[in-house]
Amino acid sequence: MSVALIGSRIASNVRTQVAGAAGAAGPRSTERGLCGAASAVTASVADPVPGDATHPSGVRQYPDQAVNKGKKPKLYKGREPIYPRRVHGRFRTLKWVIMALSLTIYYATPWIRFDRGPYAPDQAVLVDLANRRFYFLWIEIWPQEFFYVAGLLIMAGIGLFLVTSAVGRAWCGYACPQTVWTDLFIWIERLVIGDRNARIKLDQSPFSARKARLKITVHAIWLVIAVATGGAWIFYFADAPTLLGQFVRGQAPATAYVTVAVLTFTTYTLGGLMREQVCTYMCPWPRIQAAMMDEKSLTVTYNDWRGEPRSRHAKRMEREGKAVGDCIDCNACVAVCPTGIDIRDGQQLPCITCALCIDACDDVMTKIGKPRGLISYTTLQDFAANTARAAAEGMEAAKASQVLPGWREVMRPRVFVYFVLWSAIGIAMVIAVLARDRLDLSVAHDRNPRFVQLSDGSVRNGYTVKIMNMEPEPREFDFGLEGLPGGLMWSPNIVEEPARRFAVPVGPDQVREFRVFVKADPMDLAGDTVPFTFRTFDIGGREKTATETVFDTPERD
Amino acid sequence: MKPNGNPVDEVTGTETTGHSWDGIEELNNPLPRWWLYLFYATIVWALVYWVLYPSWPLLTRGTAGLLGWSSRADVEAEITRVSATRAELDDRLAGLSFEEINADPALADYAQRSGASAFKIACVQCHGSDAQGSQKFGYANLSDDDWLWGGTLDDIYFTITHGIRNEQDPDARFSEMPAYGALEMLTRAEIRDVANTVRSLSGLEHDEAAAERGRETFEIQCAACHGMEGEGSQDLGAPALDDAIWLYGSDLEQIIAQISNPRMGVMPPWGQFFSEADRKKLAIYVHNLGGGQ
Numbered sequence: 001m002s003v004a005l006i007g008s009r010i011a012s013n014v015r016t017q018v019a020g021a022a023g024a025a026g027p028r029s030t031e032r033g034l035c036g037a038a039s040a041v042t043a044s045v046a047d048p049v050p051g052d053a054t055h056p057s058g059v060r061q062y063p064d065q066a067v068n069k070g071k072k073p074k075l076y077k078g079r080e081p082i083y084p085r086r087v088h089g090r091f092r093t094l095k096w097v098i099m100a101l102s103l104t105i106y107y108a109t110p111w112i113r114f115d116r117g118p119y120a121p122d123q124a125v126l127v128d129l130a131n132r133r134f135y136f137l138w139i140e141i142w143p144q145e146f147f148y149v150a151g152l153l154i155m156a157g158i159g160l161f162l163v164t165s166a167v168g169r170a171w172c173g174y175a176c177p178q179t180v181w182t183d184l185f186i187w188i189e190r191l192v193i194g195d196r197n198a199r200i201k202l203d204q205s206p207f208s209a210r211k212a213r214l215k216i217t218v219h220a221i222w223l224v225i226a227v228a229t230g231g232a233w234i235f236y237f238a239d240a241p242t243l244l245g246q247f248v249r250g251q252a253p254a255t256a257y258v259t260v261a262v263l264t265f266t267t268y269t270l271g272g273l274m275r276e277q278v279c280t281y282m283c284p285w286p287r288i289q290a291a292m293m294d295e296k297s298l299t300v301t302y303n304d305w306r307g308e309p310r311s312r313h314a315k316r317m318e319r320e321g322k323a324v325g326d327c328i329d330c331n332a333c334v335a336v337c338p339t340g341i342d343i344r345d346g347q348q349l350p351c352i353t354c355a356l357c358i359d360a361c362d363d364v365m366t367k368i369g370k371p372r373g374l375i376s377y378t379t380l381q382d383f384a385a386n387t388a389r390a391a392a393e394g395m396e397a398a399k400a401s402q403v404l405p406g407w408r409e410v411m412r413p414r415v416f417v418y419f420v421l422w423s424a425i426g427i428a429m430v431i432a433v434l435a436r437d438r439l440d441l442s443v444a445h446d447r448n449p450r451f452v453q454l455s456d457g458s459v460r461n462g463y464t465v466k467i468m469n470m471e472p473e474p475r476e477f478d479f480g481l482e483g484l485p486g487g488l489m490w491s492p493n494i495v496e497e498p499a500r501r502f503a504v505p506v507g508p509d510q511v512r513e514f515r516v517f518v519k520a521d522p523m524d525l526a527g528d529t530v531p532f533t534f535r536t537f538d539i540g541g542r543e544k545t546a547t548e549t550v551f552d553t554p555e556r557d
Numbered sequence: 558m559k560p561n562g563n564p565v566d567e568v569t570g571t572e573t574t575g576h577s578w579d580g581i582e583e584l585n586n587p588l589p590r591w592w593l594y595l596f597y598a599t600i601v602w603a604l605v606y607w608v609l610y611p612s613w614p615l616l617t618r619g620t621a622g623l624l625g626w627s628s629r630a631d632v633e634a635e636i637t638r639v640s641a642t643r644a645e646l647d648d649r650l651a652g653l654s655f656e657e658i659n660a661d662p663a664l665a666d667y668a669q670r671s672g673a674s675a676f677k678i679a680c681v682q683c684h685g686s687d688a689q690g691s692q693k694f695g696y697a698n699l700s701d702d703d704w705l706w707g708g709t710l711d712d713i714y715f716t717i718t719h720g721i722r723n724e725q726d727p728d729a730r731f732s733e734m735p736a737y738g739a740l741e742m743l744t745r746a747e748i749r750d751v752a753n754t755v756r757s758l759s760g761l762e763h764d765e766a767a768a769e770r771g772r773e774t775f776e777i778q779c780a781a782c783h784g785m786e787g788e789g790s791q792d793l794g795a796p797a798l799d800d801a802i803w804l805y806g807s808d809l810e811q812i813i814a815q816i817s818n819p820r821m822g823v824m825p826p827w828g829q830f831f832s833e834a835d836r837k838k839l840a841i842y843v844h845n846l847g848g849g850q
Contacts (some may be wrong), residue, residue: 077587274591281589345568449687452847455703455800462847492845517847 079277081203082340084186085196085332089359098174099183107228110235114138119508120472127237133509139433140509142470151429155422162418164292166410168299168377172285173354178278181229181271182338185222192218196335222272223264230263276339280350287349295380296409300353302333302344302375303383305390305398310344325395326370333357333375343375353377371399379405439477439543440468441536450552459553460519465491467536469506476505476539484532484551486524491516503539522553529553643671647834655710658841665841672842675835679827688846695805695822700846703802706730707791708850714840718828721794726826732782732794738817743774751775752812758787758799761807 114124114137121128126135134141134149141148163170172179193199193214202211234256235243246252247260270278279286293299307327311317314324327344334342336357339350343357355377362372378386382405390398446462454460469475480501481487488498491514495502498519506512516534530551537544563575566584574583607613611627613620621627646667650658659665677686683696690696697705706716719728737743743751750771756763776785782795789797796804804822805815827836843849 075587076590076593078590277589277591281592449689449700452689452698452700453802454701455797455802457801460701460847 079274080340082276082338083196083199083335084338084340084356085335085360086190087336087356087359087363089356089362091355092359095174095183095354095356099180102175102177102180103184107232110232110240116140116472117508119474121239123239125236126239129237140470140472142468145436148429148433151425155425155429158418158422158425161292162415162422164289165294165297165418166415168293168297169286169289169351169353172279172289172352176352178270178283179338179352179354181225181267182275184225185272185275186338188221188225189218192221219272222268226264226267226271227260229267230260233263234259276350279339279352294414295384296405296412298353298377298379298405298410299347300343300351300355300358300375301378301380301383302327302346303373303378303386304344305383305387306395307344307374326365326374328364328368330364332360332364336360377405379409381409437543437545438470439475439536439538439545440466440470441534441545441547442466442468443534443547443549445549445552451554453554454519457523458519458521459551460517461551463516463518463534463549464513465516465534466511466513467504467506468511470509472509474505474508475541476503477536478502478539479504479534479536481518482533482535482546484518484520484525484530487518487520487532487551489516489518504536518551520551520553522556525551525553528555647832650834650837651832655714655837655841658837668838668841669845671835672838672840675831675839676842679831680839683824688843692803692806695820697804697822698802699843700848701802702848702850703797703800704791704848704850705789705794705796705804708844708848710840710844710849712791713843713849714836716824717831717836717839717843718826720826720828721824722821723823723826725829729826730794733821734782734795734815734819735778736818737778743778743816747771747774748813748816749809751779751816752809755779755787755798755812756807756809759801759807763809 109125110123112124113122114135115122116135116138120140121135123135124137126133128135132143134146139148160171189199193202202214205211231247234247234252238256243252243256247256274282304325307325309323309325310327310329311324312329314328317324333344334340334357336359337343338354338356339352341348341350343351358375358377361375365372365374386398442465444464446464450461452460452462465479467477467479469477478501481489488500489502490496490498491502494504494514504512504514520530522528530553531548532551533546533548535544535546563572563585564582565572566582569584571584571586574585576583608622609624609626610622611619612622646664649664650668653661653664658668676688680688683694684690684699685696688699690698702708704712706712706721716730719726719730721730722732723729735742738745738748750767751774752771753763753767754771754775757765757768779787779798782793783789783798784795787798789795789799803811805811805820827839831839
């Protein structure tokens with residue numbers, strides 16, 4: 001239906017909009033596609049709009065063409081610059097708050113100190129790759145406990161399912177780093193150059209000193225932010241103040257510089273230059289998300305049953321006795337969209353449900369004295385119900401019932417299943433962390449040889465023992481053998497004299513590996529292979545552990 | 558609106574490719590420009606790679622590439638690099654005494670690990686991968702606490718360097734047990750009696766009367782090397798007869814065979830094949846097997 005064509009912006013500074021309207025308000029099918037609003041309807045607007053025009057009602061018009069309008073296919077297509085306009089409203093405020101929070105957490109976390117005593121680093125969150133330790137507040141993760149991190153990743157995955165099934169692509173619209181940094185970069189543009197119109201004007205103006213100055217300023221600030229982004233990342237992997245000093249003096253490891261360089265490049269390119277292209281072409285999540293959503297998930301929706309037929313000349317049309325919808329076709333929703341789409345065309349892949357169009361439209365509706373919510377968060381189920389009602393009983397009936405979806409609608413079994421799964425893993429991890437041992441003993445019995453005959457008739461077996469002291473303080477452990485009659489043991493470098501037990505000091509947060517030789521007289525033993533136990537306990541502490549192993553002797557006739 | 562003659566999707570106004578799967582049609586959207594440029598970049602990359610690296614397969618071999626790179630050269634360089642590192646450590650090992658080596662844990666650890674691999678090259682053929690030797694052939698067990706020629710680091714080092722009873726090295730450890738049976742120095746009965754005496758020394762089951770009879774013969778013929786109580790002598794390489802370890806077996810018949818026509822093992826002089834550093838590594842490894850004195 002939409003037959004709008006647009007001339008190349010670069011070729012001619014004057015954008016001509018030739019909109020031939022075919023059946024402005026034809027019957028709309030609600031069955032087609034995921035969303036009934038997919039059937040785009042363009043009002044007949046014959047007059048070209050050279051710049052911002054003003055609606056008879058006093059509302060400014062934002063001439064713009066959405067990127068998702070049909071065009072003649074080419075082999076490839078350059079990025080069409082998108083100049084999101086400034087917007088005020090509750091969702092914009094929410095986005096600012098989330099941006100401030102997430103950026104603060106990201107940049108500040110490595111600088112939080114946490115006292116773990118003299119033998120452990122005092123950084124609250126530290127991924128110590130060199131020593132293979134991960135510190136998170138009072139929790140210290142060893143490599144063999146990495147399943148906690150795997151658990152966190154699983155929780156993040158299920159959490160994403162949970163959020164998506166409940167409130168749609170909230171992650172994309174508010175918390176995704178791509179969204180946050182793009183938003184930040186757009187804000188920088190607005191601070192330096194100005195809002196949408198100023199940016200369009202600057203891009204279309206010929207080269208000048210002012211243009212160069214503004215552009216360089218914007219890109220310089222972007223680069224500074226990009227460097228800071230990469231810079232903050234490396235502080236998670238080393239003591240932040242030390243590393244900062246080394247980094248500035250040029251003494252940091254090459255990895256640090258490479259990491260900063262790579263993250264600077266990606267932040268600058270993805271956040272500054274590619275922006276919505278990342279969401280549209282690169283990100284896999286929009287492709288997967290459809291599986292998480294159903295008719296009861298919240299999505300940003302243009303309520304076309306109320307808005308259509310849209311008209312920029314509503315009063316004239318009304319005077320002429322023609323039916324008009326609430327949409328005055330001011331294009332504000334398109335102008336503010338960071339991915340440059342027209343939400344009135346229905347649900348589509350590039351929509352990150354950031355709801356800035358809702359803010360923009362609510363603003364306009366308030367100004368022209370109509371109820372808010374022409375674009376709103378709603379579920380497909382509500383949308384269909386409202387559409388049916390509008391068709392059967394008239395638009396007013398639908399309008400009366402047009403409310404935000406209730407929590408019952410969102411909190412459906414699917415969401416509960418995700419929530420139960422998510423919290424079960426969380427609770428299991430908390431219990432596991434609280435109950436885990438900070439002392440571990442592992443024993444490997446020599447296989448080659450299994451035993452050695454000694455000159456006095458006794459038999460010697462060799463073992464490799466590891467005692468792990470997972471506390472950040474030195475501890476002394478009593479290491480002994482139990483259940484082997486007449487068995488004695490010694491260990492080179494620790495105890496030369498055979499004994500039943502000896503003390504093993506282990507440094508803070510360290511593994512001590514040592515060889516243990518055990519000898520016993522086969523005559524004292526019942527059988528060729530005798531099970532016995534190595535046990536160890538923390539002298540002066542309460543932790544103890546034991547490992548069962550075997551003592552081998554030659555086969556007897 | 559139909560540039561290629563394919564149907565146009567009503568919702569997006571985009572031409573489709575004309576393909577349809579289960580009623581789902583594919584929109585013929587253009588590629589993003591950056592994607593196309595990346596694609597061109599990969600082609601350029603491939604061309605450059607073709608020229609710089611060995612890649613063009615020819616009939617018998619491939620092109621060498623302008624950089625002259627080869628995985629073989631990489632391995633060679635790596636081996637050279639590792640050898641250079643080891644040469645330094647080996648020089649230090651050769652110049653230091655065993656006490657000095659053991660005082661440096663890192664160096665001792667290197668010697669121990671390096672010795673383990675040298676052992677696998679030169680020693681396992683006789684002494685076994687578990688260093689347990691072989692009673693059948695009389696290869697000594699190197700991990701127990703019984704030593705024929707001494708179990709200190711210096712003793713082990715000397716044995717490794719010069720070997721035992723070989724003719725290539727004049728300093729080789731040497732001793733010979735007379736063949737009491739083959740040379741008819743003792744009668745069969747005397748030999749059986751002495752064998753019983755030997756078994757009695759280590760508390761093994763024996764004929765009391767025979768042992769008593771053989772005691773005098775033992776003191777005259779055997780005690781000179783093996784000691785009055787069969788305690789053996791590490792200076793002469795005479796095995797202790799009073800313990801639980803037997804080079805050729807503790808059965809009466811095995812002992813009789815050993816007295817009548819003794820077998821004596823030979824070990825090559827590794828000093829002629831291994832550097833001083835390597836022999837020190839081997840000595841340290843063998844000493845650490847658990848029985849070193």
